Structures are given as C-alpha cells and as structure tokens.
Amino acid sequence: MPTLILVRHGRSTANTAGVLAGRTPGVALDERGTEQAAALPGRLAALPLVAAVSSPLQRCRETLGPLLDARPGLALHTEERISECDYGDWSGRKLAELTDEPLMTVVQQHPSAAAFPGGESMRAMQARAVDAVRDWNARIEAEHGENAVYLMCSHGDIIKSLVADALGMHLDLFQRVHADPCSVTAIRYTRLRPFLLRLGDTGDLASLAPREPAPDAGAGTGAAAGGEGDAAVGGGAGAP
Numbered sequence: 001m002p003t004l005i006l007v008r009h010g011r012s013t014a015n016t017a018g019v020l021a022g023r024t025p026g027v028a029l030d031e032r033g034t035e036q037a038a039a040l041p042g043r044l045a046a047l048p049l050v051a052a053v054s055s056p057l058q059r060c061r062e063t064l065g066p067l068l069d070a071r072p073g074l075a076l077h078t079e080e081r082i083s084e085c086d087y088g089d090w091s092g093r094k095l096a097e098l099t100d101e102p103l104m105t106v107v108q109q110h111p112s113a114a115a116f117p118g119g120e121s122m123r124a125m126q127a128r129a130v131d132a133v134r135d136w137n138a139r140i141e142a143e144h145g146e147n148a149v150y151l152m153c154s155h156g157d158i159i160k161s162l163v164a165d166a167l168g169m170h171l172d173l174f175q176r177v178h179a180d181p182c183s184v185t186a187i188r189y190t191r192l193r194p195f196l197l198r199l200g201d202t203g204d205l206a207s208l209a210p211r212e213p214a215p216d217a218g219a220g221t222g223a224a225a226g227g228e229g230d231a232a233v234g235g236g237a238g239a240p
Helices: 013-017 031-043 058-070 102-109 122-144 156-166 171-176
Strands: 003-008 049-054 076-078 149-154 184-189 194-201
Touching (some): 003 122, 003 156, 122 156, 156 184
Parallel strands (some): 003 149, 049 076
Antiparallel strands (some): 184 194
C-alpha cells in the first residue's frame, strides 16, 4: 500500500497571535510560514509524489502553492475530511483564555471524551480523518501501485490523530504527539499494519524515496525484508 506524506501547514497568522483558528476563514500563512512553504519543494524533491491532497482551508492551500508551482503535473485534490477540527464556539478565541475553561483539561487529559460546544467531538475528528486516509490509500494504490507516494496537507490535531491510529494508540494519548508547522510525518501503510517512518520532521527527506528491492529480499521475513510481518529486532537499518 502507499506511503503517505503528511505535511502540517506552515506557520499561520493565528499561530503567531496565539489564537485557536479552527475553520475561521481568512487565516493565512505569516512571513515565517511563507518561507517554510517556499522550502517545501526542495525538501520533497527526492520523492516521486503521485498526488497532493489538501484540507480546503487557506493556510493549507498556501502551503502547497510553491510545491504545485514546482511540479505543474502534480494533481491536487481537496478533501473536506482532513480539514481542521471544528472547534465550534472556541474558534477564533485566544488560547490563553481557553486555559481556564474546564473543557480544556478534558481536551488535554481525556480527549476521547471532549466535544467542543457548537462543534464536533475529537473522536469524530479522528474517525473522519482515518476514513479519508483509508479511502485515499485504496484509490492511490489502484491508480499508481502499492509503492506510490502521495501527500496530504492538513492540521496539527488531524495529523496527531492519524499518528495515534497508525501506532495503535488510544486517542487519549494523542496529545503526546507533536508536529511543528510545515513538518513532515510519513506513514507507510501495508496490508497488515502501518509503519511510522517520520514524525514531525523538519529536515531532509530523501531517504523516504522508494528503493528497488534487494535481489534476495524474498528470502527474508518481516518488514525489513520488504514483507508485512514484524519489523527487524532493534528497529532495523532499513525502513519498510
């Protein structure tokens, strides 16, 4: 199955202002976020991306702008299910104000029980994002083969919830995961289980490019040998 490159949008004006943007319209990249987006094509240059899938929100579309300019043949698709969590009445409020809300403790300590007033629950957020990835994995594999690499540009909580799903973690643990603006998280999906290849990476990504199988790859077992079984003891030198 495909390898998914998850890109969090670049730093936004809401990030700088300490505001919970949610789905508030008009939230753009700030100067630093624009610089991060401009560097993204170089960071991804070694990866043969077959498609780009974006949250519909402005900050994600702006993040992908330079990449699409650099790769005019790269197809762009908009996916509503990887849009930001619907924070409802909390959207647009200062994070400093929200720390005193009783619900914030639930969000941090027991997110599977958190539902935002006038918005959605964190369980629903994760479920829609996971469904989107499963659907896109099937589509990408059908159109481009099992070794295809594709990209999704989304938001911090969405990416964290997808990582939790990939690692078999309960949603209540997802706040332990962190992804900086314009960082890359890579998940290789297989028939039996996903493998987390990168988490919140802000550096070089060339090693994520697909490699030709070794001549004797079929003789081994496990992910390190190109299969779908257990990873090599100690993590192995080669990513699955």
